Amino acid sequence: MADDQVLDQTDEVEETDEDPEEEELQSGDDLAADALEEAGQTAAPSAPKASSKAMDPSKLGETLQALQNVIERNADELDRIKEEMGVQREALKNVFENDSQLSEATTEAATVTAKVKERKSQIQNSPEILQYKTKIGELSEQKKEVEEALNNHLLNLFQITGTKTFDTLSGKQREFTVKASLKGRKPERE
Secondary structure: OOHHHHHHHHHHHHHHOOHHHHHOOOOOOHHHHHOOOOOOOOOOOOOOOOOOOOOHHHHHHHHHHHHHHHHHHHHHHHHHHHHHHHHHHHHHHHHHHOOHHHHHHHHHHHHHHHHHHHHHHHHHHHHHHHHHHHHHHHHHHHHHHHHHHHHHHHHHHHHHHOOOOOOOOOOOOOOOOOOOOOOOOOOOHH
């Protein structure tokens, strides 16, 4: 009997040690973690653990209800924040759309851009530009032919001398690099 009284007094002491205001100050995450801890689980989702003592069904029900309440409050708060963000974004968009100076400047910029495109088109089709383009195309073809011949000669020089330099008529030396490139694979014939 004396042991029973000691146990009852201990339970009462533990209950009175808790401050009721402290529970109200806990965050939703803390409440959820406490509820899960009471249920014999951890806050992180994991495989159910075997509990050494069976949980009282009424306490489990209370724990689940508390957890659901925390989840619902957080979901409602998330919905409220998302809605508020939408309102703020719409207000921001309206500021830009309703600014008369910005609208005027945008119109002017579009007009100037159209004029620039029109003028470039006129210049592109002029005989002078066509002449330059033709000459550049011819020079590009010549350049390609000379580079190909030069590459072959430099490769021959490297194979004979083993050096990557050659002497010029003015007495200076020029360096070159040797590159190998892989050509595309030929289709296999069956």
